[in-house]
Amino acid sequence: MASTVRSAPKPRLEDYLLQTASRIPPGVTSPDCCPTLGFWRCGWKRKCELSKKQTGKKLEKCAVDFANNNFTREDVAKVIEARDGSINLRTLDELYQQLIFKKIRVQGYNGLVGELELVKEDCHKQGYSFGSVELDRQILNSSTDELIYEIAGRKIHNVRSWLGFKNGKFVFPLPLPKQEPREYHLRASGFTNTCHLARIIGKIDRDALQKDIIEEIMPNKYSVIGTTRHKLANQRPWVDYLRETSDRLPKIWDYCENEIFCEIKNTDRKKGEPDEIVLSGHGDASFVLTDGNPDRDIIINTDYKRGKRGAYEKPAYILRGIIYALGAANALGREFKKGIVVHLVKRFFHGEEGDRIFPKYYLGYASPENYDSVTLDEFDAAKKRIVQASGLENLAVSTYRMEKIILENKENFLAYKDLAQQQKFCFDADMPEEFRECFNSDLCRILAQLVLKGVDIEKRYFLPGVVI
Numbered sequence: 044m045a046s047t048v049r050s051a052p053k054p055r056l057e058d059y060l061l062q063t064a065s066r067i068p069p070g071v072t073s074p075d076c077c078p079t080l081g082f083w084r085c086g087w088k089r090k091c092e093l094s095k096k097q098t099g100k101k102l103e104k105c106a107v108d109f110a111n112n113n114f115t116r117e118d119v120a121k122v123i124e125a126r127d128g129s130i131n132l133r134t135l136d137e138l139y140q141q142l143i144f145k146k147i148r149v150q151g152y153n154g155l156v157g158e159l160e161l162v163k164e165d166c167h168k169q170g171y172s173f174g175s176v177e178l179d180r181q182i183l184n185s186s187t188d189e190l191i192y193e194i195a196g197r198k199i200h201n202v203r204s205w206l207g208f209k210n211g212k213f214v215f216p217l218p219l220p221k222q223e224p225r226e227y228h229l230r231a232s233g234f235t236n237t238c239h240l241a242r243i244i245g246k247i248d249r250d251a252l253q254k255d256i257i258e259e260i261m262p263n264k265y266s267v268i269g270t271t272r273h274k275l276a277n278q279r280p281w282v283d284y285l286r287e288t289s290d291r292l293p294k295i296w297d298y299c300e301n302e303i304f305c306e307i308k309n310t311d312r313k314k315g316e317p318d319e320i321v322l323s324g325h326g327d328a329s330f331v332l333t334d335g336n337p338d339r340d341i342i343i344n345t346d347y348k349r350g351k352r353g354a355y356e357k358p359a360y361i362l363r364g365i366i367y368a369l370g371a372a373n374a375l376g377r378e379f380k381k382g383i384v385v386h387l388v389k390r391f392f393h394g395e396e397g398d399r400i401f402p403k404y405y406l407g408y409a410s411p412e413n414y415d416s417v418t419l420d421e422f423d424a425a426k427k428r429i430v431q432a433s434g435l436e437n438l439a440v441s442t443y444r445m446e447k448i449i450l451e452n453k454e455n456f457l458a459y460k461d462l463a464q465q466q467k468f469c470f471d472a473d474m475p476e477e478f479r480e481c482f483n484s485d486l487c488r489i490l491a492q493l494v495l496k497g498v499d500i501e502k503r504y505f506l507p508g509v510v511i
């Protein structure tokens with residue numbers, strides 16, 4: 044494929060270090076904000092009058108229909124039939140319930156509040172907008188330049204132009220085959236939390252727990268906002284939602300939110316431990332940067348995130364991206380010898396109220412020899428201090444062992460909880476006020492009460508498939 048890339052200005056390190064939230068970048072037709080949803084940057088033709096004027100075309104269904112629940116079980120049944128080849132009523136029910144926008148109870152709110160209303164309010168207050176996964180792909184393929192840096196240890200290395208890095212290659216969706224359910228030990232998302240109890244909480248079946256307790260488990264509003272933002276970006280209740288973009292593109296569910304498993308060897312295996320630690324997770328989207336030669340393909344993992352402004356990304360996000368990409372390669376039975384791009388689409392905590400800032404892209408490249416270079420601040424409960432740890436095997440095995448110790452008996456569980464409090468994991472004074480308290484604090488307290496009563500939370504409340 045011939046290179047059509049214009050020569051890009053040489054990126055400067057200070058540009059990277061001083062990066063701030065970008066507005067819709069030049070080089071891609073700036074999608075306007077949707078007149079109805081406001082925060083939504085519609086990347087393609089809609090059925091509204093504005094869009095019709097701009098494009099002369101219209102879609103029968105758009106994000107507004109999705110957000111307003113203008114879809115039926117029959118629509119979702121068609122999605123399942125196209126995806127799975129047949130309709131399973133339980134799957135239909137689950138997906139329908141997952142897709143509709145609901146009114147729910149949330150911590151800090153009296154009565155019911157709409158998921159979509161929470162997103163609207165948050166977008167307005169924090170001044171951001173966003174679009175779909177397909178828009179993000181189009182921007183990556185456009186002549187818009189970004190900076191990409193090399194993932195190798197803790198420092199920012201070798202900052203390059205994204206256009207130069209692409210060098211004529213294009214970003215395509217990477218459909219992943221559906222994985223059969225299987226046993227796993229850890230969730231890849233857990234590494235985002237330094238607290239090991241928070242990692243354990245990520246494996247709790249909240250519905251099962253709710254059935255056994257009187258206290259209502261209410262989600263944190265920012266968790267709901269994050270899930271809803273994802274839903275709008277990378278899920279659809281219609282088979283033909285992207286039809287006008289291109290018939291040749293895989294369907295959104297083939298490359299978004301697919302379950303992956305990543306096996307990490309446990310070479311220094313102790314008695315009773317598995318030969319490999321299996322990590323599970325759902326990548327937001329899988330793409331491939333390709334020029335048509337599979338030997339040169341680079342796998343891309345896209346993740347929608349929210350974080351503090353800052354040049355250096357939270358290393359756990361990078362690690363997660365690498366794990367998801369390795370799991371995706373695993374699902375495909377392929378090796379991507381040229382490496383992995385971690386693509387974070389980040390909203391920030393603080394924008395100006397009423398602004399419509401587009402998320403900032405963060406791009407990091409890891410060659411296979413650097414997959415192990417990401418260094419996390421891990422809590423060593425034996426030393427009672429934070430230590431720097433790196434290496435996929437080291438991180439996976441030490442997390443597995445720590446969780447096993449915590450779950451061994453109630454004394455360990457409660458002692459760890461005390462330690463976490465002393466370490467100030469439960470309350471981060473550096474964060475904006477609403478984000479200071481650990482989002483898992485209610486669940487953590489409820490589980491500690493159950494553990495104190497002698498309940499085996501691992502046996503009773505771990506999600507199906509989790510083993511320890």
Ligand code: SF4
Nearest residue numbers: 238463468469481487
């Ligand atoms: S409340 Fe504290 S101990 Fe519990 S999960 Fe959160 S950070 Fe960990």
